[in-house]
Amino acid sequence: MGELIRMSHISKSYGRVQALDDVSLTVNESEIVGLLGDNGAGKSTLIKVLSGAVPLTSGDIFIRGTKVTLRGTTDAISQGIETIYQDSALVTQLSIARNLFLGREPLTGSKLFNRMDRAKMDAVARDLLKRVGITKNIPPGTPIGSLSGGERQAVAIARAMYFDSDLIILDEPTNNLGVAETQGVLRFVRGARDSGHSCIFIAHNIHHVFQVVDRIVVMRRGKVVADDIDPRTSTIEQVERVITGMDEMH
Numbered sequence: 001m002g003e004l005i006r007m008s009h010i011s012k013s014y015g016r017v018q019a020l021d022d023v024s025l026t027v028n029e030s031e032i033v034g035l036l037g038d039n040g041a042g043k044s045t046l047i048k049v050l051s052g053a054v055p056l057t058s059g060d061i062f063i064r065g066t067k068v069t070l071r072g073t074t075d076a077i078s079q080g081i082e083t084i085y086q087d088s089a090l091v092t093q094l095s096i097a098r099n100l101f102l103g104r105e106p107l108t109g110s111k112l113f114n115r116m117d118r119a120k121m122d123a124v125a126r127d128l129l130k131r132v133g134i135t136k137n138i139p140p141g142t143p144i145g146s147l148s149g150g151e152r153q154a155v156a157i158a159r160a161m162y163f164d165s166d167l168i169i170l171d172e173p174t175n176n177l178g179v180a181e182t183q184g185v186l187r188f189v190r191g192a193r194d195s196g197h198s199c200i201f202i203a204h205n206i207h208h209v210f211q212v213v214d215r216i217v218v219m220r221r222g223k224v225v226a227d228d229i230d231p232r233t234s235t236i237e238q239v240e241r242v243i244t245g246m247d248e249m250h
């Protein structure tokens with residue numbers, strides 16, 4: 001299993017708030033990493049740095065051993081890093097099909113007089129929705145604004161699948177989701193590993209994390225306090241003690 005991502009000695013301050021304090025994190029190929037920590041621990045900040053959404057104050061990021069500079073989210077996406085938030089970067093007025101291809105639309109016609117290949121976009125959208133577990137027949141022309149939270153999530157996941165991102169980051173993707181939708185997201189994360197993708201999965205529900213990840217990393221107050229917890233040999237109670245800092249008490 002080769003190393004896909006290495007974040008090395010990353011610090012990030014927002015004015016006087018030090019959100020990240022010398023954080024290092026690696027993600028290997030085909031590995032699902034669960035990132036846990038209490039509110040304000042720095043989880044979202046860490047993945048925002050990795051997804052190019054916020055600049056780091058100091059530290060380095062390597063992708064497959066090569067140092068990269070991420071100036072924005074498009075830089076990260078072009079490097080194969082796709083991030084999915086609960087209300088991800090979907091455009092609510094546009095259709096499912098348009099959102100899937102946003103900025104990467106397939107074209108048809110001659111070079112000079114080309115236009116978006118809507119038939120292809122619709123066909124791909126139909127197929128992808130099925131693959132991410134949406135069994136209800138939702139037409140690809142449906143605007144995102146009229147979908148449920150879980151269905152939107154599925155569209156964002158479908159996009160990451162179609163463009164074959166190496167690393168898919170999910171920041172609390174199961175928040176506000178129903179039981180069936182949550183199971184769909186968890187199934188997707190498991191499937192991502194089987195198809196050779198890597199994931200960083202952030203969730204407050206430790207049970208969900210235990211169900212799908214290979215390794216657990218815990219952050220507390222801007223630092224990584226554990227980076228090699230094996231969910232198969234640890235208990236939820238043990239991990240909770242690491243999250244709250246109770247493990248350091250006597």
Ligand SMILES: Nc1ncnc2c1ncn2[C@@H]1O[C@H](COP(=O)(O)OP(=O)(O)OP(=O)(O)O)[C@@H](O)[C@H]1O
Pocket residue numbers: 014017018019037038039040041042043044045046
């Ligand atoms: N844009 C910002 N400006 C100022 N401070 C910020 C900003 N974003 C985050 N912070 C601060 O950085 C720290 C880490 O926040 P972060 O959102 O990374 O935590 P988190 O682990 O994702 O928490 P949660 O589980 O609640 O989502 C917090 O103290 C937070 O208040």
Ligand SMILES: [Mg+2]
Pocket residue numbers: 043044045
């Ligand atoms: Mg967060």
